[in-house]
Amino acid sequence: MKNLKVYLIKASAGSDYSEYKKNTGGPPQNIFSTAAATPKNVAIEMTDEVVGMKVNYKSDADIVAIFMSTPDAYKAYDIARKFKEKGKTIVLGGLHTKFMQEEAKANCGTILVGEVEGIWEELLNDFRNNQLKPKYERTTPIDLAELNPYPLNIIDPAHYDYTWSVVVSRGCPYSCDFCLVPEFSPRYRMRPVKNIVSEVKAAKAWGIEWCELHSDNLTVNKKYAMELFKQLKPLNMNFYAETTIKISEDDELMKAAAEGGLKMILVGLETISKAALKEQNKGFVNPDKMKEQIEKINSFGIKVISDFLFGFDDHDHNIFEDTYQHTKDFKLEEIFPHLLIPFPGTKTYEKFDNDGRILTKDWSKYDGTHAVFQPKQMMPEDLENGTYWFWQKHNGFLKNALKSLLGRGL
Ligand code: SF4
Numbered sequence: 146m147k148n149l150k151v152y153l154i155k156a157s158a159g160s161d162y163s164e165y166k167k168n169t170g171g172p173p174q175n176i177f178s179t180a181a182a183t184p185k186n187v188a189i190e191m192t193d194e195v196v197g198m199k200v201n202y203k204s205d206a207d208i209v210a211i212f213m214s215t216p217d218a219y220k221a222y223d224i225a226r227k228f229k230e231k232g233k234t235i236v237l238g239g240l241h242t243k244f245m246q247e248e249a250k251a252n253c254g255t256i257l258v259g260e261v262e263g264i265w266e267e268l269l270n271d272f273r274n275n276q277l278k279p280k281y282e283r284t285t286p287i288d289l290a291e292l293n294p295y296p297l298n299i300i301d302p303a304h305y306d307y308t309w310s311v312v313v314s315r316g317c318p319y320s321c322d323f324c325l326v327p328e329f330s331p332r333y334r335m336r337p338v339k340n341i342v343s344e345v346k347a348a349k350a351w352g353i354e355w356c357e358l359h360s361d362n363l364t365v366n367k368k369y370a371m372e373l374f375k376q377l378k379p380l381n382m383n384f385y386a387e388t389t390i391k392i393s394e395d396d397e398l399m400k401a402a403a404e405g406g407l408k409m410i411l412v413g414l415e416t417i418s419k420a421a422l423k424e425q426n427k428g429f430v431n432p433d434k435m436k437e438q439i440e441k442i443n444s445f446g447i448k449v450i451s452d453f454l455f456g457f458d459d460h461d462h463n464i465f466e467d468t469y470q471h472t473k474d475f476k477l478e479e480i481f482p483h484l485l486i487p488f489p490g491t492k493t494y495e496k497f498d499n500d501g502r503i504l505t506k507d508w509s510k511y512d513g514t515h516a517v518f519q520p521k522q523m524m525p526e527d528l529e530n531g532t533y534w535f536w537q538k539h540n541g542f543l544k545n546a547l548k549s550l551l552g553r554g555l
Contacts, residue, residue: 149269150188152206153179156213156221157194158509171310171357172295175212175239175261178312181293182262187269191299198304200224202231208272210257212239215488216512222252229253234272240325241508244490250279259283259329260315262291289315289336294344297351309348310357311341313373313386317361321413321427322492323454323485326361333362335369342376349382358386358407365389367398374405385409390430393438399445409448409478417471418464421457425493432471439476448478455532456485461522465531469538482535483513484528 153176173193180189190206192198194217209228213221218241225235238257242249249256255277257264264281271277292312302309316330345356363386364370377384383406390412392398416422417432439449453468472480487494487503488511497503502519510517514532516525523531 148186148188149208149273150190150206151183151269152190152192152201152204152209154191154200154209154211154221154224155193155195156211156217156224158217158220158512159194171305171308171355171359172300173212174310174312174359177295177310178292179210179212179238179261179265180296180299182265184266184269189296189299193300193304194220196304198300202227206233208234208236208269210236210238211253213237213241214239215241215486215508216510217241218245218248218508225252234277236268240329240488240490243329244325244488246280254279256280257282260287262287286316286330286332286334289334290340292336292340294340294347297348302348302351302353307353308355308357309351309353310359311344311348312336313341313358313360313363315361318365319362319389319427319429322425322496323487325488325490328490330361333365335366338369338373338376341373342380345377345380345382349380353382355383355385358384361387363388363410364392364395364398364402367395370398371401374401374407377405380406382406383408385411387411390414390435390438393441396445399442399447403445403447407447409450410442411450411452414451415454416457416460416464417468418457418459420459424458435472436475443476449476450479450481451477452481452483453535454483454485455535456516456518456520456528458521460520460528462527462531465535469535472539480539482532482539484516484532485518486511486513487518 155173155176173195176191176193180191183189190201190204192200194200211221211224221237225237229235235253236255236257237249237253238261242256243258246256246258255268257268258280260283264283268281289312295310314333314335316333317326318333320327348356385408388410392410414430414435415427419432422428422430442449453472455464487497497518503517504519504525505517514529516528519525520528
């Protein structure tokens, strides 16, 4: 019997949201985790459209598995249709699939819902036995000790400018209304430190100097984070990661992080509106302290980048100028301003939908540059224009430090 071959594709519509993702992360978790979970006797081909790779429609794979976020859904369906015409078995996975299952099912043979480990192997077995089910769903969170390392030999790390990514944890103990993380990964889990260290070592041997410690909240468990930084220190690598501004409250943790090689963090400061932060269940961010917190983190040699969102119910016409005045002296390396995106699956989406405030379900517009919902205190076009105004104002004086940093400019 011929060996099975799978083709894993990360779809990208090339939106601003994809560009943001491209700039804030290395290899995407969905296709790389699926590749890592693929049995050794199955051949793998991979394409990441986010970094400009082109889909190979001549692929001889038996199964084409396409992963999508919401703004990339139509692109994923288009890829699926073209492969379906060639008689391939199509699988859809990723965040959008989990939260729009019926829509995804209509565009493929079967869907992967939730974390892929375990269900992907089951799907491959069923395919071999001609017993493919319409849906494979993981309902219990996987023990991260079971994760295999990301393969380094399928997509050339040069596509990521030799910036790699290693899974550290999944989930987040917080539950912010606009965030998909708690809905997709319901429990915060950490991977054994020794597994992370060995994967980072392998990446280093491949010539990689920068590595994302992939986590939605890297430092929430101090004991674990301290051990991780201690074990990473001898590797002499450069790391960046996502965490919360709460790291600024702990000097010991920041010192250990810096010594372990953490050079930059992405934190979600989100907005200067206390009412909006409270409403979104993110009250631990305090706008009055942001400036000093950033400077404190900087004092340990760790750079900070953050997004700022516009369109919360507390925001009126003044929010753009007010945010600019409040943040213009922040020592951030980069600010990513965008409109609030009510991703399907979030509490924010549910609320807006129930209130009849969702203006469009054209998913291609869920990219952070379009008002896809009716703001409470302004017109949709004012929200778009105001966010663009803020972006221009900040872009005037903030250099694109992330790219230069990742380009070894440090
Ligand atoms: S926004 Fe950040 S802190 Fe809030 S739930 Fe998501 S990952 Fe956790």
